[in-house]
Amino acid sequence: MESILKTYFGFSAFRPYQKEVIEKILDKRDCLVVMATGSGKSLCYQIPPLVVGKTGIVVSPLISLMQDQVMSLKQRGIKAEFLGSTQTDQSVHTKAESGQFHILFMTPEKACTVPKSFWSNLLKVGISLFAVDEAHCISEWGHSFRVEYKQLDKLRDVLPDVPFIGLTATATEKVRIDIISSLKIKDPYVAIGSFDRKNLFYGVKPFNRGQSSVDELVQDISKLVASASSTIIYCTTIKDVEQIYKSLKEAGINAAIYHGQMGNKARAESHRLFITDELHVMVATIAFGMGIDKPNVRQVMHYGCPKSLESYYQESGRCGRDGLASVCWLYYTRSDFTKADFYCAESQTANQRKAVVESLMAAQRYCLLTTCRRKFLLNHFGENLSATKCGNCDNCIISKRECDMSTEAFLLMSCIRSCKGRWGLNMPIDILRGSRSKKILDAHFDKLPLHGLGKDHSPNWWKALAYLLISSGYLMETVIDVYKTVSVSQKGEQYLSSATPDHQPPLVLPVTSEMEDEEENKSRSGEIGEIKSLSTIKSEGFSEAEEQLYCMLLEERMKLARGFGTAPYAICGDQTIKKIALTRPSTKARLANIDGVNQHLLMTHGDHLLQIIQHLSRQLNLSLDGEATIQTATTRKVYPLPNQPRKLTPAKFEAWQSWHEEGFSVQKIANLPSRPAPIKEQTVVEYLLEAAQEGLAMDWTRLCDEISYTHIKIYLTMLNNGESPEVIRSGCKASESSPSPIDACRRETPSEVETSGQNLFACSEKNEATASVTFTENQEAKLPLVHDIDMLQNKRQKVSEPEEGGSVGLKATESSILDWLENSGDGVTLSDIVEHFTGSGEEPIVDIVNRLEGDFFIYKKNNVYKLM
Numbered sequence: 001m002e003s004i005l006k007t008y009f010g011f012s013a014f015r016p017y018q019k020e021v022i023e024k025i026l027d028k029r030d031c032l033v034v035m036a037t038g039s040g041k042s043l044c045y046q047i048p049p050l051v052v053g054k055t056g057i058v059v060s061p062l063i064s065l066m067q068d069q070v071m072s073l074k075q076r077g078i079k080a081e082f083l084g085s086t087q088t089d090q091s092v093h094t095k096a097e098s099g100q101f102h103i104l105f106m107t108p109e110k111a112c113t114v115p116k117s118f119w120s121n122l123l124k125v126g127i128s129l130f131a132v133d134e135a136h137c138i139s140e141w142g143h144s145f146r147v148e149y150k151q152l153d154k155l156r157d158v159l160p161d162v163p164f165i166g167l168t169a170t171a172t173e174k175v176r177i178d179i180i181s182s183l184k185i186k187d188p189y190v191a192i193g194s195f196d197r198k199n200l201f202y203g204v205k206p207f208n209r210g211q212s213s214v215d216e217l218v219q220d221i222s223k224l225v226a227s228a229s230s231t232i233i234y235c236t237t238i239k240d241v242e243q244i245y246k247s248l249k250e251a252g253i254n255a256a257i258y259h260g261q262m263g264n265k266a267r268a269e270s271h272r273l274f275i276t277d278e279l280h281v282m283v284a285t286i287a288f289g290m291g292i293d294k295p296n297v298r299q300v301m302h303y304g305c306p307k308s309l310e311s312y313y314q315e316s317g318r319c320g321r322d323g324l325a326s327v328c329w330l331y332y333t334r335s336d337f338t339k340a341d342f343y344c345a346e347s348q349t350a351n352q353r354k355a356v357v358e359s360l361m362a363a364q365r366y367c368l369l370t371t372c373r374r375k376f377l378l379n380h381f382g383e384n385l386s387a388t389k390c391g392n393c394d395n396c397i398i399s400k401r402e403c404d405m406s407t408e409a410f411l412l413m414s415c416i417r418s419c420k421g422r423w424g425l426n427m428p429i430d431i432l433r434g435s436r437s438k439k440i441l442d443a444h445f446d447k448l449p450l451h452g453l454g455k456d457h458s459p460n461w462w463k464a465l466a467y468l469l470i471s472s473g474y475l476m477e478t479v480i481d482v483y484k485t486v487s488v489s490q491k492g493e494q495y496l497s498s499a500t501p502d503h504q505p506p507l508v509l510p511v512t513s514e515m516e517d518e519e520e521n522k523s524r525s526g527e528i529g530e531i532k533s534l535s536t537i538k539s540e541g542f543s544e545a546e547e548q549l550y551c552m553l554l555e556e557r558m559k560l561a562r563g564f565g566t567a568p569y570a571i572c573g574d575q576t577i578k579k580i581a582l583t584r585p586s587t588k589a590r591l592a593n594i595d596g597v598n599q600h601l602l603m604t605h606g607d608h609l610l611q612i613i614q615h616l617s618r619q620l621n622l623s624l625d626g627e628a629t630i631q632t633a634t635t636r637k638v639y640p641l642p643n644q645p646r647k648l649t650p651a652k653f654e655a656w657q658s659w660h661e662e663g664f665s666v667q668k669i670a671n672l673p674s675r676p677a678p679i680k681e682q683t684v685v686e687y688l689l690e691a692a693q694e695g696l697a698m699d700w701t702r703l704c705d706e707i708s709y710t711h712i713k714i715y716l717t718m719l720n721n722g723e724s725p726e727v728i729r730s731g732c733k734a735s736e737s738s739p740s741p742i743d744a745c746r747r748e749t750p751s752e753v754e755t756s757g758q759n760l761f762a763c764s765e766k767n768e769a770t771a772s773v774t775f776t777e778n779q780e781a782k783l784p785l786v787h788d789i790d791m792l793q794n795k796r797q798k799v800s801e802p803e804e805g806g807s808v809g810l811k812a813t814e815s816s817i818l819d820w821l822e823n824s825g826d827g828v829t830l831s832d833i834v835e836h837f838t839g840s841g842e843e844p845i846v847d848i849v850n851r852l853e854g855d856f857f858i859y860k861k862n863n864v865y866k867l868m
């Protein structure tokens with residue numbers, strides 16, 4: 001699996017859950033995969049067909065999306081095609097039926113209407129999986145319900161032994177259950193990943209639909225265009241799309257446009273211009289881009305509140321899919337929150353209508369939030385962010401002014417109570433503002449003593465206060481059919497009972513931007529502008545020349561893509577180009593070792609790329625084969641982190657930052673090129689534990705995974721069996737006279753212990769006769785890993801076998817190295833190879849290894865070579 005990952009996709013490590021899901025699919029188990037947009041779900045269905053050599057069927061809702069995926073897969077040397085109404089190549093059907101494609105995409109309509117013979121013919125050659133992408137479309141509770149998806153369950157009986165996989169980026173529990181039952185998925189393996197997209201910045205801004213707001217937006221976008229980064233602007237109506245498009249045009253910004261009233265051809269052309277980077281801005285309705293696979297979109301702006309948080313999460317999630325820092329801004333007006341009727345137009349049942357209204361309410365709450373937006377979003381999807389602030393949203397960055405609003409809160413709550421929970425917010429606000437509308441007169445609300453007491457504030461100011469009171473639990477909203485009513489909660493009642501018209505206990509609330517705009521006529525746009533420029537830092541850590549090289553390489557990629565009629569990102573990602581600009585590889589082996597460089601890229605463009613790199617580097621006076629010392633890590637934040645706890649030394653804090661914030665492994669931190677000399681991995685683990693003790697956030701699961709779950713399991717099992725882990729230490733001492741198998745291994749193959757990367761019982765010097773366990777400073781013995789023991793025992797057997805060639809020493813050749821690697825499951829380091837093939841010098845060995853790597857026979861991960 002790992003060699004397929006490197007060969008076809010250029011990646012050397014799986015992301016969380018990918019491997020598990022793939023293994024389950026290979027075991028023919030049904031799966032439900034619920035993972036964030038851009039987290040790498042597609043790989044889960046792309047790898048099994050390549051492993052077993054049988055077609056994988058993927059149902060996908062949009063033709064444009066299928067076309068993009070087919071294009072990208074072909075660029076990786078994978079045989080992929082799609083079947084749908086726009087397929088013009090008649091031979092695809094026949095080829096598909098005879099199993100000639102690794103991956104075959106189909107629209108749901110096509111999957112349900114192809115003749116049965118298609119499936120029976122394909123079954124004869126074998127089907128590796130049946131995947132339903134964007135599986136939430138099957139659920140009425142989902143935000144993109146598609147009737148045609150409902151028919152897919154018919155195929156369960158046609159393909160009884162084929163594993164069915166549902167994949168979605170947004171699924172509440174209700175939707176998950178619905179997907180499982182609607183697709184007739186049996187006893188599925190359910191993988192639910194984190195929804196936290198750490199590289200995305202979230203921000204919200206109120207606006208009015210006036211020209212000044214549009215001008216401000218255009219100004220923001222022109223800055224982004226100048227940095228050649230891709231932006232999607234989502235509008236809620238076609239009218240808005242046209243207005244923004246026109247304003248951009250007038251400001252000299254060329255943008256693509258996309259909405260449902262455009263013809264197919266025009267839409268396809270817009271789509272093409274955007275994904276091929278010919279145009280950097282796309283103004284569109286949400287008709288654009290379900291599952292759009294362009295990884296380097298740097299901004300998604302919503303011009304108008306979306307209809308649900310699910311859609312917002314998915315639409316905004318289209319930026320930063322390559323893991324680089326990206327920005328999501330949402331601009332809303334109050335009138336956006338009154339569109340429930342409009343969104344309910346297609347709802348047929350009361351349940352559907354209720355779902356629509358509740359969804360819009362959640363989106364509204366997100367807009368009006370004064371606390372961490374990421375925490376709120378994650379909470380909506382059932383995930384808890386342990387910290388109160390994420391440090392990467394507007395609310396966490398801009399400190400909010402707080403103010404005692406007890407008098408106004410008292411007025412509003414009293415007025416709502418007088419309305420007896422039968423009205424929405426407009427009625428009590430109109431009463432407070434002294435309205436004499438017919439509704440108010442009919443209900444005799446003009447007689448209330450509160451009538452007219454709130455004229456000093458606008459309706460929007462009162463609404464902002466109402467939402468502060470809702471989010472802090474003093475008021476509550478209820479949905480009846482499509483109507484929302486507001487009433488005083490128990491907490492609110494308690495407050496009212498402790499207050500009188502002359503005296504109210506303090507009630508301190510944050511001043512929202514809307515209130516601020518009205519009260520002080522003060523806009524936050526200055527601060528926001530600053531955030532935005534910070535958030536769009538493109539190439540942090542580059543020298544000027546490297547920055548130039550990066551831009552030139554992007555240009556070269558663009559030329560290549562044009563020549564091949566494909567999108568630049570399909571050639572390779574921005575992240576890969578960044579790494580190339582930083583390391584400037586001079587050989588195929590070094591190029592192959594860069595994450596994101598796959599075999600097809602190396603074979604088709606490798607020589608050309610190497611020439612270009614050499615030429616441009618010379619031109620810019622940059623040396624070749626540099627070390628990538630800057631962080632291009634996936635989760636780099638552009639904002640300052642919480643202050644370093646006082647007790648932690650800078651080294652410890654930095655280790656924690658690299659691990660927690662940048663996602664570096666313990667091993668990588670121990671060996672950072674910026675260190676004068678590597679430090680022990682165990683030391684890094686201790687730094688992390690100290691940081692956790694100091695109260696810094698810690699992903700324990702990840703840490704356990706990294707330092708080995710097995711390690712902990714052995715420890716617990718020993719405790720369970722009443723054995724003290726001390727026996728390990730005493731066993732070691734006894735080993736001086738009668739070595740335990742572990743000790744014996746340790747003595748015979750000392751260097752291999754280090755290859756486990758765990759440094760669990762660091763060995764004494766090579767040939768030393770009496771090995772001893774290394775203790776930590778406080779003399780605690782460390783436990784070996786189960787697989788380490790197995791590995792060592794295996795190796796011990798091998799070591800005791802007579803070696804070919806006796807004392808002459810083994811000679812390294814391409815085939816002898818490959819043969820040897822075949823039997824070393826966990827891979828070997830360069831020094832292992834040099835030690836093993838004593839009949840050859842280091843230099844020729846390095847040559848051979850480079851050749852093998854450049855030809856994709858082997859690949860390197862964490863300095864360990866493995867067989868492809």
Ligand SMILES: Nc1ncnc2c1ncn2[C@@H]1O[C@H](COP(=O)(O)OP(=O)(O)OP(=O)(O)O)[C@@H](O)[C@H]1O
Pocket residue numbers: 011012013014015018035036037038039040041042043168169291292293295321322573
């Ligand atoms: N193991 C990996 N290592 C590095 N990059 C990866 C890995 N797996 C996937 N990616 C990259 O992550 C990006 C997003 O992957 P993918 O398109 O599969 O996301 P997704 O979860 O299907 O998103 P969506 O819900 O939007 O369809 C792609 O550019 C892909 O190449």
